[in-house]
Amino acid sequence: MSRDLFASDAPQALAAATFMLAGFALAQQDILWRDIQAILRRSPLRHMQTPGGFTMSVAMSNCGPLGWVSDRKGYRYSPTDPLTDQPWPAMPPAMQQLATEAAALCGFDGFLPDACLINRYAPGTRMSLHQDKNEVDYSAPIVSVSLGVSAVFQLGGMQRSDKTSRISLQHGDVLVWGDEDRLRFHGVLPIKPQQHPLTGEDRINLTFRKAG
Numbered sequence: 001m002s003r004d005l006f007a008s009d010a011p012q013a014l015a016a017a018t019f020m021l022a023g024f025a026l027a028q029q030d031i032l033w034r035d036i037q038a039i040l041r042r043s044p045l046r047h048m049q050t051p052g053g054f055t056m057s058v059a060m061s062n063c064g065p066l067g068w069v070s071d072r073k074g075y076r077y078s079p080t081d082p083l084t085d086q087p088w089p090a091m092p093p094a095m096q097q098l099a100t101e102a103a104a105l106c107g108f109d110g111f112l113p114d115a116c117l118i119n120r121y122a123p124g125t126r127m128s129l130h131q132d133k134n135e136v137d138y139s140a141p142i143v144s145v146s147l148g149v150s151a152v153f154q155l156g157g158m159q160r161s162d163k164t165s166r167i168s169l170q171h172g173d174v175l176v177w178g179d180e181d182r183l184r185f186h187g188v189l190p191i192k193p194q195q196h197p198l199t200g201e202d203r204i205n206l207t208f209r210k211a212g
């Protein structure tokens with residue numbers, strides 16, 4: 001059974017409040033890709049510094065009123081792009097609507113993200129286990145959209161040492177998580193060399209958040 005031909009309309013529960021909408025972004029892929037390129041022309045992808053002085057292997061940018069940033073001073077949300085000293089590019093309506101609709105299908109009505117972090121994974125890039133906890137209000141869910149080459153996502157528990165399960169994320173998949181799963185540890189295993197017609201060798205992940 002091909003997920004390209006049978007994109008899900010019903011969310012699949014991966015945990016109590018973590019849901020997979022397989023292929024949910026496929027119908028919007030062209031407009032999403034065009035919107036992402038326009039954002040990245042104004043606020044380019046860059047490798048941020050961690051507070052400990054390492055360079056992140058995932059390249060990042062943002063759109064929306066707030067953007068996630070990391071530097072020697074710490075992790076936080078900022079209304080301006082430190083690279084340009086300008087506000088982050090606006091969140092395109094198609095992106096915001098996709099996130100709001102996905103959240104509603106999973107029981108989170110009225111989700112209005114004010115930040116969208118754009119992650120680019122080149123081959124070999126990984127994201128180690130972490131929690132998303134720089135947002136002010138943990139009652140809002142997070143919505144993630146995967147584009148391009150596939151990844152293996154690690155879903156852990158509330159402690160870093162909890163056992164993790166592995167979930168394959170394909171082009172067009174949307175994940176929604178909130179409530180008791182909002183602070184689960186999670187990560188992405190190193191991306192295997194692959195090619196995708198839309199993105200080449202890269203994986204792009206969008207995460208929509210209510211940050212402020």
Ligand code: MD3
Nearest residue numbers: 018119144175177181184186188205207
């Ligand atoms: C967390 N991004 O940007 S999102 C991040 O694929 C980040 O780029 C990853 O973690 C990425 O902070 C993963 C997917 C995700 C899905 C379900 C979760 C994260 C989750 C469930 C609980 C907690």
Ligand code: FE
Nearest residue numbers: 130131132186
């Ligand atoms: Fe995260």
